[in-house]
Amino acid sequence: MIENRKQMLLVISGPSGTGKGTLANLLLEHDPSFSFSVSVTTRPKRDYEIEGVHYFFISDEEYDELLEKDAFLEHATVHGNRYGTLKSQVSKLMAEGKNVLLDIDPQGARQVLKNADDCVSIFILPPSFKALRERLHTRNTDDPVEINRRVHNAHEEVQHVGMYDYTIINDDLDTAFGQLKTIIEAEKLSTARYLPVVEEE
Ligand code: ADP
Ligand code: 5GP
Secondary structure, three states: OEOOEOOOEEEEEOOOOOOHHHHHHHHHHHOOOEEEOOEEEOOOOOOOOOEOOOEEEOOHHHHHHHHHOOOEEEEEEEOOEEEEEEHHHHHHHHHOOOEEEEEOOHHHHHHHHHHOOOOEEEEEEOOOHHHHHHHHHHHOOOOHHHHHHHHHHHHHHHHHHHHOOEEEEOOOHHHHHHHHHHHHHHHHOOOOOEOOEOOOO
16 A cells, blocks of 8 residues: 555644643644644743744744745734744645644634645634633733733634634543544545555555
8 A cells, every 4th residue: 555645734723721732732742743833923932931942932023024025824913922833834844744733823723724725723612711711820821911811802712613624622631632633533534635545465
């Protein structure tokens, strides 16, 4: 059997605090065929973050230059900071034969859905807005004003769930991750990206 596989561009999106990063990290640990597309951002680096691993941290001027060069597959201002997926980053990983994982906000996801001819999109929903707020508190990366802003934005973001190929409710993490693996397993067998050739022997 000759395996003919085309790589997958996987978009995981949803409101801030819904568990996108958690699920994305579990997938990256579980499935070495996936690589994370490192985004650029103008937001300040958090203590635990590593340049080039979590993000490429850049200035507003550098971001403007990238915009001018049409370097972004998608870009958005999210909760007051600017973020973007570099076309070069995605094509480099694809050239290495990797499936590429994007963890991006719903504005960016909408652009990828419009511009990329073949991507798999998953929207992660929280079980409730109360749970979402509690997760943002527990994560401890945002102050109460910022948490209010994110929960407020989430009410609008969940309205667009119908645009995505799949929805996962991240209530119990094991269940949600199981559903993510099921989607990936099925998508790897889709004839959109898997066309094996049967040989005589
Ligand atoms: P996002 O990347 O969508 O902003 P995170 O992955 O950072 O969200 O998750 C937000 C917080 O919620 C983190 O503290 C994470 O450990 C926690 N979390 C993620 N999934 C669950 C879950 N199913 N149940 C409870 N807490 C969760
Ligand atoms: P954080 O600053 O907490 O790491 O991320 C804030 C939000 O920005 C999250 O919802 C995350 O998914 C989103 N984000 C991260 N990188 C990108 C990107 O390249 N493009 C877009 N549109 N959103 C991103």
